[in-house]
Amino acid sequence: MRPHPILCACSSLNVSLPAHKSVHDSITRTWNNFAMYFKHFTNKSLISGSLRTFENPIWRGLRCGAAARCAVALKGRSCLALKDFTPEEIKTLLWVSADLKDCIKRGKQSLPLLQGKSIAMIFEKRSTRTRISTETGFALLGGHPCLLAAQDIHLGVNESCTDTARVLSGLCDMVLARVYSHSTLEELDKASSVPVINGLSDLYHPIQILADFLTLQEHYGSLAGLTLGWIGDGNNVLHSFMMTAPKLGVHLKVATPKGYEPERSVTEEAVRISKKHGTQLLLTSEPAEAARDCNVLVTDTWVSMGQEEERKKRLQDFRGYQITMRTGSVAQPDWTFLHCLPRKKEEVDDAVFYSPRSLVFPEAENRKWTIMGLMVSLLTDYKPHIPKLKF
Numbered sequence: 607m608r609p610h611p612i613l614c615a616c617s618s619l620n621v622s623l624p625a626h627k628s629v630h631d632s633i634t635r636t637w638n639n640f641a642m643y644f645k646h647f648t649n650k651s652l653i654s655g656s657l658r659t660f661e662n663p664i665w666r667g668l669r670c671g672a673a674a675r676c677a678v679a680l681k682g683r684s685c686l687a688l689k690d691f692t693p694e695e696i697k698t699l700l701w702v703s704a705d706l707k708d709c710i711k712r713g714k715q716s717l718p719l720l721q722g723k724s725i726a727m728i729f730e731k732r733s734t735r736t737r738i739s740t741e742t743g744f745a746l747l748g749g750h751p752c753l754l755a756a757q758d759i760h761l762g763v764n765e766s767c768t769d770t771a772r773v774l775s776g777l778c779d780m781v782l783a784r785v786y787s788h789s790t791l792e793e794l795d796k797a798s799s800v801p802v803i804n805g806l807s808d809l810y811h812p813i814q815i816l817a818d819f820l821t822l823q824e825h826y827g828s829l830a831g832l833t834l835g836w837i838g839d840g841n842n843v844l845h846s847f848m849m850t851a852p853k854l855g856v857h858l859k860v861a862t863p864k865g866y867e868p869e870r871s872v873t874e875e876a877v878r879i880s881k882k883h884g885t886q887l888l889l890t891s892e893p894a895e896a897a898r899d900c901n902v903l904v905t906d907t908w909v910s911m912g913q914e915e916e917r918k919k920r921l922q923d924f925r926g927y928q929i930t931m932r933t934g935s936v937a938q939p940d941w942t943f944l945h946c947l948p949r950k951k952e953e954v955d956d957a958v959f960y961s962p963r964s965l966v967f968p969e970a971e972n973r974k975w976t977i978m979g980l981m982v983s984l985l986t987d988y989k990p991h992i993p994k995l996k997f
Contacts, residue, residue, distance in 0.1 A: 720744060730786055774800070808912075928955060929943065941963060
């Protein structure tokens with residue numbers, strides 16, 4: 607005699623049937639409990655018999671209990687800077703991102719978690735990775751991305767940020783903005799009733815740092831105790847590293863030319879966060895000092911968008927800051943290299959950039975999985991189903 611499918615499901619959920627009740631009553635009660643679960647998570651009718659819905663990875667957490675281990679709720683939040691997120695919240699974002707990558711890329715699963723939703727993508731600056739990762743990622747999750755280039759909308763021309771935010775809030779479920787001034791993001795977020803994501807500003811680049819730390823977690827197996835050496839400009843990417851690394855137990859060494867240091871307010875906050883989490887923060891103007899004993903060497907463009915007129919002076923001021931194998935000779939034997947791209951040869955030579963130590967292309971791919979993880983976390987109650995990552 608084949609066991610009843612509900613009893614099989616109860617067994618996988620570790621639900622024990624009380625001995626003093628009849629089997630019929632127990633089955634009826636358990637079936638009703640399942641009905642409440644299904645009504646809560648889906649509008650589809652219950653299918654009797656095989657309970658095929660449990661084949662969908664969305665429900666796997668009910669079997670393995672993984673979802674119950676994730677108590678962080680981020681739905682409805684905006685993400686302008688990772689300084690606003692706790693260590694557990696950042697770890698959860700990385701966990702969700704890794705889970706989506708596992709389900710969709712490796713498991714070939716379809717997860718229409720954002721079906722019926724839309725995102726307005728505002729781009730004041732050019733973009734390759736941010737645009738493609740957001741647009742394809744949102745569509746892969748069943749949603750509709752709407753690209754709004756600077757020449758396509760009225761923002762900053764004859765419509766205020768406040769009015770634009772209120773309009774988009776009524777038309778879309780989320781806004782991602784890649785802007786020049788961070789104050790533009792703050793104004794959009796203040797007037798918006800939907801989550802706003804910082805796709806890059808002059809102050810922070812949080813979605814890049816999520817991709818970087820997922821890449822490092824995948825490569826090293828954990829993050830706590832790693833030492834990251836930044837050699838380059840004190841820019842928005844560095845600011846985001848300074849706000850995030852200590853919360854993940856990562857030590858940070860920073861080398862910038864004099865006059866190109868990170869913002870003082872960011873540095874002061876980074877010192878406070880580092881002390882709180884017991885990590886080291888070193889600021890220097892000597893590249894070799896920043897590289898010494900590091901696990902990871904990182905750089906970025908020396909001439910950001912909007913700084914083209916400063917190019918000649920900057921190239922002169924950054925002499926000696928190119929990352930080479932000689933730079934890495936004082937790092938740890940297992941040192942790796944990151945760059946958020948696009949890269950120029952004066953920042954890192956070919957011997958490093960195209961070497962096995964370079965993680966730049968997995969890093970670029972992870973821009974997609976981490977923006978997907980962020981969007982899903984801010985728009986849904988989705989919980990990861992793979993085991994929690996080691997941090």
